[in-house]
Amino acid sequence: MSTVxxxxxxxxxxxxxxxxxxxxxxxxxxxxxxxxxxxxLLEQRGEQYLGETSxxxxxxxxxxxxxxxxxxxNQQGLDWGFPADTVTVWGFDEPVLVxxxxxxxxxxxxxxxxxxxxxxxxxxxxxxxxxxxxxMTESAADTTLKVLALR
Numbered sequence: 001m002s003t004v005x006x007x008x009x010x011x012x013x014x015x016x017x018x019x020x021x022x023x024x025x026x027x028x029x030x031x032x033x034x035x036x037x038x039x040x041l042l043e044q045r046g047e048q049y050l051g052e053t054s055x056x057x058x059x060x061x062x063x064x065x066x067x068x069x070x071x072x073x074n075q076q077g078l079d080w081g082f083p084a085d086t087v088t089v090w091g092f093d094e095p096v097l098v099x100x101x102x103x104x105x106x107x108x109x110x111x112x113x114x115x116x117x118x119x120x121x122x123x124x125x126x127x128x129x130x131x132x133x134x135x136m137t138e139s140a141a142d143t144t145l146k147v148l149a150l151r
Contacts (some may be wrong), residue, residue, distance in 0.1 A: 024120075042141040060082055060150075064078070066144055068146070069142065070096050070135055070144060071142040072090065073137065073138050077113045079132070082129055083127045083151070084149035086120070086150040087131060087147065087150075088119065089117065090145070091144055092143045093110065093143050094141050095111065095112050095140060096111050097133065099134075100130070102130070
């Protein structure tokens with residue numbers, strides 16, 4: 001494996017961001033440092049690939065058009081198909097548990113009606129494409145919730 005040219009380690013990393021050199025000419029005249037910094041900035045913004053960005057002028061978001069039923073202590077999921085930076089949950093009048101990870105410890109966020117709307121938007125974005133939800137206890141009354149996910 002060479003250290004320069006289109007088959008170098010750096011070019012293999014950069015090719016995952018669609019900014020790798022395809023020829024010796026490109027590799028010699030393009031700054032590896034600048035392209036590595038661009039890859040780092042894309043990673044920090046939550047964009048792994050240049051081709052992943054939307055070509056449309058339309059904003060990327062998802063909203064439940066109808067309230068989602070929360071009627072069981074069994075975990076249910078909602079998938080919106082893109083990495084959201086911000087997620088807001090509202091419309092529930094009974095306690096619910098929500099999470100942005102399917103498994104693991106310390107992942108469920110208990111929410112009561114007084115905490116609605118609940119919005120999560122950490123620096124750099126949440127970077128999640130799914131929400132899992134369930135009733136807090138078996139004796140809890142059925143409720144519904146609504147979700148807004150923004151890229």
